[in-house]
Structures are given as structure tokens and as C-alpha cells.
Amino acid sequence: MTEALTQLQRKGFTDGFKLENKKLKCLESGNTYTPDDLNIVEYHRFEGESNPSDMSVVFAVKCKDGTKGTIISSYGTYANMPLITFMDKVKIHDRPNATGKL
Helix, strand or coil, X not given: CHHHHHHHHHCCCCEEEEEECXXXXXXXXXXXXXXXXXXXXXXXXXXXXXXXCCEEEEEEEEECCCCEEEEXXXXXXXXXXXXXXXXXXXXXXXXXXXXXXX
8 A cells, every 4th residue: 555655646646635524625735625526536445464354445536626635445344434435426537427436
């Protein structure tokens, strides 16, 4: 996961996000975004080496205002369901009429 985050930072995805009050909040600027304000540019899923149930996903998102960053969530058994539900509503960059449905 560290390598994926490093590569995404090199591509300009330098801001961090968290889900707060049903919106994605940029940790650097404090700006908040709805699913319609965002596009998932790429995402990467990872499974823990020692425990297959230790799974996570890294989302690279671009906001309508040009902000680019990442957000990480567990998925599977330990999924952050509010975040996964939010991200399911975000369009995937190369499929403008599709949602992620992760």
C-alpha cells in the first residue's frame, strides 16, 4: 500500500481526505465535497499478508475544483461502510455514467 500511495503522490494526489458529516473533507483545506463533486481516478485493493481478512482499498480522487488526493478504507469484514457507501456514489473517471460499486 505504501508503494501505491507514493506513486499516487508523484501523480499529484497529495491531499488527504476523511468522511465527515456525510461529505468527504479535505484535511489540508477543510473543503467538503459530495459524491457529485468527485471522480475516482484510480483505486487499489490490498489484502493483508498474514491475515486475508485484513483488506483495504486506496481511492485516488479528483475534485471538481482540481483538488487531488487519497482516502483509505478497510473493506470486507472490517469495512468502513459509511465511507464505502459514499464512494459507491462517486463516478469512476473513465466511466462518466458509472459509479464504483465496490
